[in-house]
Amino acid sequence: MTCRFSICLWNVCVASLCKARNLEKAEAVIVDGIRIGYLPDVVTYNTLIAAYCRFVGVDEGYSVLHRMREAGVEPDVITYNSLIAGAARHCLPSRSVDFFEEMLQIGIDPNVWSYNTLMHCLFKSGHPEGAYRFFLEMISNNVQPSPFTYNTLLNGLCKSGNAKNALRLFRRLERFGFSAEVVTYNTIINGLCKAGMYGAAKRILTELGESSNSPNAITYTTIMKCCFKSGKFRQGLEVFAAMMDKGYSSDVFAYCTIISALVKMGRIGEAHSHTDEMLKNGIGLDMACCNTLIYMYCKEGNLRTAFQVLSEMEEAGLGSDEYTHSILVDGLCRTGLFVDAQNLLKKMESRGLNSNLVAYNSLLNGLCKVGNLDAALALFNKMELxxxxxxxxxxxxxxxxxxxxxxxxxxxxxxxxxxxxxxxxxxxxxxxxxxxxxxxxxxxxxxxxxxxxxxxx
DNA sequence: CTGGGCGGCG
Incomplete structure (x- = not known):
């Protein structure tokens, strides 16, 4: 009684287990299915590959590809797109290119998703030239770019220091038959702000207002951040207020932005009242937000509470990352607790957190500030990065x-x-x-x- | 696909 319908249902079951990261159970369901005559098909395997790539690793995803081949199921473009996306997720640009080439080699034509994912990965891992190359290849292979393609391209151009070219591309979008959507506006506004091109950013913000699109929470946070960056504190606060009026009062990004800016300005009292307001609004705190709170406590010298937040976030299963630790290392250094700072740095290293360059710089700076130049020089000579x-x-x-x-x-x-x-x-x-x-x-x-x-x- | 969180300069 194996009909196509029940195989679909069975695949849905596997997919929902995969989505819940329960790969063991998903595999068990597949085994059970085989016993009663449901042979896994390309959809089943693709689901598994995507899940392994996402939650375990690219190699594990790739080994499912071998399993499917052995079972006589041929991969399709979605199989390879999943692998490319997996490599992108783990920031492995050369792996994603390898998958792409392997796909070509076995005669599967890449589609717009293949190119989009590949470009995204190459931009994200700092290879803009590679991304441009695949964009051109996509055009010459007659694969129609999607809005996603252009958004990725605009973002990639901005992030790789080519905001001017991004602006030029933005101006040509209509000629290519695309009308900018709110994501496009947000992307270009953010890129221009980060590049310090505030005039151009402001013009595009006006155009967004005149278009059929409406600014969203991301637009507001982007503009607010831009105000703070360019020293327009009062305007930044106004943007925040406008955003709250618009009903985005449970946006954790917005609170994170404003609290951190207030702390930087030394307006700790206001930072605290915004924190209280945020908690009152019942916002679910995430890691970045906790890091901001730790930053606030460190800046006011309240290391005890800062570490309390750390243990609370770890208890809540949020974990902690290189930001958390760098902030705490800096806080310890500013309090003169160099031994504790060193120990925390060691802990970072043993946990394999990258970019502890920032933490080392904090330690170096702290040693300089108290005039312990011998220790500072020794540290400087020891630092590889x-x-x-x-x-x-x-x-x-x-x-x-x-x-x-x-x-x-x-x-x-x-x-x-x-x-x-x-x-x-x-x-x-x-x-x-x-x-x-x-x-x-x-x-x-x-x-x-x-x-x-x-x-x- | 777009927004937030860390370090040098008083």
Missing amino acids: KDSFTYASLIHGLCKFSQFRLASKLMRICLREGISVLSSAQRAVVSGLRVSGLKRDAIKLRAAIRTARLLRS
């Missing part, structure tokens, strides 16, 4: 304690390597050299700085 924050912290620290020669040496490394250091750090070194009688060195360094600036522009 360094960025402009690293150099600026140390240069400032060295200047603060009159180690101008060493500061100048570091400054020269930055100029040579193209590391852009804050101009305040540059000034500190030059004027330090000058007032400590090293006039010739000061002049030479200034010349080097000017040359580097000319070469960069």
